[in-house]
Amino acid sequence: MTTTRDLNNRARQQWDAKASFWDALHGFDGNLFHKTLVGPAAERLLAVRAGERVLDVACGSGQMARRLEALGAQVVATDFSAALIAKAKARTPESKIDYRVVDATDEDALMLLGAASFDAVVCNMALQDIADIEPLFRATKRLLRAGGRFVFTITHPCFNLSSTVFGQERYEVEGKLAYRMSLKQTEYLTPAVHEGIGAVDEPTAHLYFHRPLHVLLNTAFAAGLVMDAVEEPAFPEGTVGGSRLSWTEYTQFPPVLAARLR
């Protein structure tokens, strides 16, 4: 039987193998998806003040950590992929960002970062990649100072699934041709593990852990976190730079869910 630990180990191997691709995809400050949707929503919800201590969980190649440092935060950034942490460090060897290899499914390892020592915790586009989110939510509650905030962005569980089918329809309105974009969903309510491609040009698939909203949010509420803000960013009309049938064309559907909890 495949255990959560097996899945987590497989996921780590996949991310280690993807580290160079991921680092190149995002460059110093993120790809179009991050620059337009993820980064701005996370920054609005975090509203980081200079001098605050902020933890970036599952930091990948470190673009959010670098941005947080530029905003004046003292940043601790963690990921379970040693290869990604090496890529992140190599981008700004002179920075004061405290990069560490930490598995977010290991509550004890997270707590070594310091109970009640963070003003904010951020986790960008990673909860759907983490095999078990209960330890992270429990630890986050304990890592935050009183009143501290936890902001996550995630592939939107209602619209952005590995099983989502992207469509375009041509039709006629009052004697004229018109086009509209549609998404077809065939799975939602049942938590599921899939191999998915992620970004259109990702060379290899990796594990996705789909959780419907009630599972995702009730796990956070059970850990003592309470949600006080939510955003559903989508690409604005006229965004250039996306590939064919990519999210840039689906302006009525948010590929990202962003939330703040305390």
Ligand SMILES: C[S@@+](CC[C@H](N)C(=O)[O-])C[C@H]1O[C@@H](n2cnc3c(N)ncnc32)[C@H](O)[C@@H]1O
């Ligand atoms: C889609 S990437 C997002 C990375 C970065 N936050 C960003 O926004 O670019 C997902 C990240 O989750 C990390 N990850 C997956 N499972 C993890 C775990 N159990 N512990 C820590 N990091 C994990 C991966 O290594 C990868 O860096």
